[in-house]
Amino acid sequence: MKDKNISVAVIRRLPKYHRYLKEMLDNDIKRISSKELSKMIGFTASQIRQDLNNFGGFGQQGYGYNVEDLYNEIGKILGLTRQYNVVIVGAGNLGQALANYSSFDRLGFKLQAMFDVNPKVIGLKINNVEVMDMDKFEQFVDENNVEIVYICTSRDGAQEVADKIQKTKVRAIWNFAPVDLKLKSDIIVENIHLIDNLLTVSYFLKENLE
Amino acid sequence: MKDKNISVAVIRRLPKYHRYLKEMLDNDIKRISSKELSKMIGFTASQIRQDLNNFGGFGQQGYGYNVEDLYNEIGKILGLTRQYNVVIVGAGNLGQALANYSSFDRLGFKLQAMFDVNPKVIGLKINNVEVMDMDKFEQFVDENNVEIVYICTSRDGAQEVADKIQKTKVRAIWNFAPVDLKLKSDIIVENIHLIDNLLTVSYFLKENLE
Known part of the structure; x- marks a missing residue:
């Protein structure tokens, strides 16, 4: 698994991403840039890019992040694929x-x-x-x-x-x-x-x- | 105030010291070495010495920390001197x-x-x-x-x-x-x-x- 080496500090930030991405999904927001995400979530854009690069770079230059993909991927990392x-x-x-x-x-x-x-x-x-x-x-x-x-x-x-x-x-x-x-x-x-x-x-x- | 420059990371550890020192006081323990404290609290002895040196070195070589003094001082730093x-x-x-x-x-x-x-x-x-x-x-x-x-x-x-x-x-x-x-x-x-x-x-x- 590629997330084996993610630091605990990053892991502890993931639930916050997960929470905000859920809110975006609920509001039908399909994609978001690291800059916009930074404004909402309060981490710097460079921190966000660094964090999210840990599990395979979801962002695309000029497109930003696909909200649903990112939400699902973070859910997987957090072990939310089962009960x-x-x-x-x-x-x-x-x-x-x-x-x-x-x-x-x-x-x-x-x-x-x-x-x-x-x-x-x-x-x-x-x-x-x-x-x-x-x-x-x-x-x-x-x-x-x-x-x-x-x-x-x-x-x-x-x-x-x-x-x-x-x-x-x-x-x-x-x-x-x-x-x-x-x-x-x-x-x-x-x-x-x-x-x-x-x-x-x-x-x-x-x-x-x- | 000398505690103005203490890092937030240290501040967030202080309540744990405060909690353990209260327990020692309740058990009539008068003094404790950083090594013993380390065993109880789970931080390394060197971490403890570093943390506590931030507000003026309570430990004495060969004596350890005076539990009551340290408890009171940490209480003061945490703002527990009033209601x-x-x-x-x-x-x-x-x-x-x-x-x-x-x-x-x-x-x-x-x-x-x-x-x-x-x-x-x-x-x-x-x-x-x-x-x-x-x-x-x-x-x-x-x-x-x-x-x-x-x-x-x-x-x-x-x-x-x-x-x-x-x-x-x-x-x-x-x-x-x-x-x-x-x-x-x-x-x-x-x-x-x-x-x-x-x-x-x-x-x-x-x-x-x-």
Whole structure:
């Protein structure tokens, strides 16, 4: 595969391209120059040309990029050519919010179940998906070929969930708990550390005042 | 201020130091070497020494870092020496989840109100904070010295909120809507683009299989 050597920095920019290209497709825009793309997306035109050259130069001199081709190619690189079975652990407000995001489903991330330890939420249906007892987690994920777990527990519960995950065939964790999980195996982890992000807001606020 | 020239990359690492140092303080750990810190936090010891040297060399040869001093100093740099008044726009699941995070409050981010356009949620109290009609937004934030707005609306509603914010004295936006806001003034924006992060998960999953 020619995208094996793309740097992580480029990869992390691709979803933004993907998002803007989707918007263009929805607005029936067929082609776009790197200059126009630059104006919309906020990267420099030369950055865009460099990024997109990584997977085979879609741009043509004087024509620009074919929006649909580029959208599809970036989707392929991001692994969006198939579906992923997903479960959420932690059916509190955050877990429920994620269960209700229709865009995840549209992109192929298919929510199969939610899990919790709290008897008050076990048995509830959120967006047609059942909240199950955490006791059934390991059996369920292996029987249903679940590949990704979104961890939406409190800080204290998250490592315990991670330990359970390591006993299953789950291959990736999307972690929202404010803790860095300790994982032995080669499980992929992406963290959304909300507080880390909020503290950069207060930093910039402070800097702007000085 | 000596931290004026610290790079944004370093700033974005500081909340992680802050988080680990808090944990050490809670566990009554008084001092720590860059080597031990490296083991816990996952940055190299030389990276840590470099990062922390940016604000005046807390480490002493053969002693390591004084945990409390370092925690306080990083807190100062991150602007945590005072309180920030905050409101949330969008009282759905995500807004409610953020309203319930006690750690934001503990760090000084004080939630003053929530706002929504949906009559079904206006008037509710979430974690003792009232959900108000969006019509009252501009007056409320200026009368209550609100500095930060968390935008938890859908994609379609977010720009409208941003436009309203620009008519107020609000200085920063923490944006959870999957859209890049267009802002004229010098308002600080930090985005949590969930989908962008999720698409890196599918990328890594795909790469791991090949």
